[in-house]
Amino acid sequence: MNCEQAIKLIDGYLDGELDPIASQAIEQHLRECHNCDQAYKTHGSLIRAIGNATPYFKASAELRERIQSSLRKETTGDPVRNGVRGAQVLFHKREREPRSILSETPWNWLGLAAALIFAAIIIFNVVPRLQRPGADQFLATQLIASHVRSLMANHLTDVASSDQHTVKPWLDAKLDFAPPVVDLSSDGFPLVGGRLDYLDNRPVAALIYQRRKHFINLFVWPTGADTARSTKAMTREGYQLLHWKDSDFNYWAVSDVNEKELQEFKQLFEQQVVPH
Ligand SMILES: [Zn+2]
Numbered sequence: 449m450n451c452e453q454a455i456k457l458i459d460g461y462l463d464g465e466l467d468p469i470a471s472q473a474i475e476q477h478l479r480e481c482h483n484c485d486q487a488y489k490t491h492g493s494l495i496r497a498i499g500n501a502t503p504y505f506k507a508s509a510e511l512r513e514r515i516q517s518s519l520r521k522e523t524t525g526d527p528v529r530n531g532v533r534g535a536q537v538l539f540h541k542r543e544r545e546p547r548s549i550l551s552e553t554p555w556n557w558l559g560l561a562a563a564l565i566f567a568a569i570i571i572f573n574v575v576p577r578l579q580r581p582g583a584d585q586f587l588a589t590q591l592i593a594s595h596v597r598s599l600m601a602n603h604l605t606d607v608a609s610s611d612q613h614t615v616k617p618w619l620d621a622k623l624d625f626a627p628p629v630v631d632l633s634s635d636g637f638p639l640v641g642g643r644l645d646y647l648d649n650r651p652v653a654a655l656i657y658q659r660r661k662h663f664i665n666l667f668v669w670p671t672g673a674d675t676a677r678s679t680k681a682m683t684r685e686g687y688q689l690l691h692w693k694d695s696d697f698n699y700w701a702v703s704d705v706n707e708k709e710l711q712e713f714k715q716l717f718e719q720q721v722v723p724h
Contacts, residue, residue, distance in 0.1 A: 592684060594665065595703070606642060632717065670697055
């Protein structure tokens with residue numbers, strides 16, 4: 449007998465419903481197998497606990513007699529079971545129904561409980577640490593990648609010009625919106641040019657400004673439904689990101705200049721943009 453067979457028969461064994469050969473086989477297995485013996489003992493105490501908590505009525509002699517005679521009629525070819533045993537079996541069966549749900553598969557219940565606890569541990573401990581990236585964080589990653597790519601691939605500009613009156617019409621013609629382009633060379637942030645880029649699932653304008661040896665990519669695209677003004681600064685992977693919004697456009701400035709200089713750049717840019 450293997451464990452699977454033993455577990456299936458434990459219920460019947462506890463209820464004294466097995467034939468002698470099966471009983472002997474399971475007894476032998478329980479002596480040899482610690483796990484099944486544990487299951488048997490747990491199972492037995494569970495049955496006793498439920499049995500103690502359940503009201504139990506002894507059948508009256510009259511009822512036994514009635515059942516005895518009806519059983520005799522039903523099982524004419526089977527004189528082995530006497531009436532008393534038959535009555536016990538009947539009552540036993542009725543009592544067994546709710547218990548069998550709990551007791552038939554103790555391994556599965558334990559397994560399920562363990563799985564649930566394990567899942568809870570995962571959810572409460574591991575998931576917050578993974579910090580599923582929010583929309584902003586995902587966008588920030590894209591922005592940095594775009595900034596780095598523009599510097600690495602020698603593709604900083606599509607239109608290289610320090611003249612805003614050259615850069616702006618070029619971008620206007622390529623995009624379905626007209627991004628503001630301002631000249632900040634007198635403030636130490638000369639315009640280098642413009643570029644088309646693709647971010648946040650849409651074509652965007654990239655304006656490139658220079659600060660000494662550093663470049664600033666300023667990504668511009670129209671605001672969506674949410675036109676509330678907001679500002680956000682973050683440092684990621686050694687790059688400064690500064691986000692702001694006006695009534696028309698989203699701005700994301702990405703650079704390796706320091707945060708103070710990027711804030712200064714933003715203020716100068718905003719001062720130059722003519723409000724609509
Ligand atoms: Zn076993």
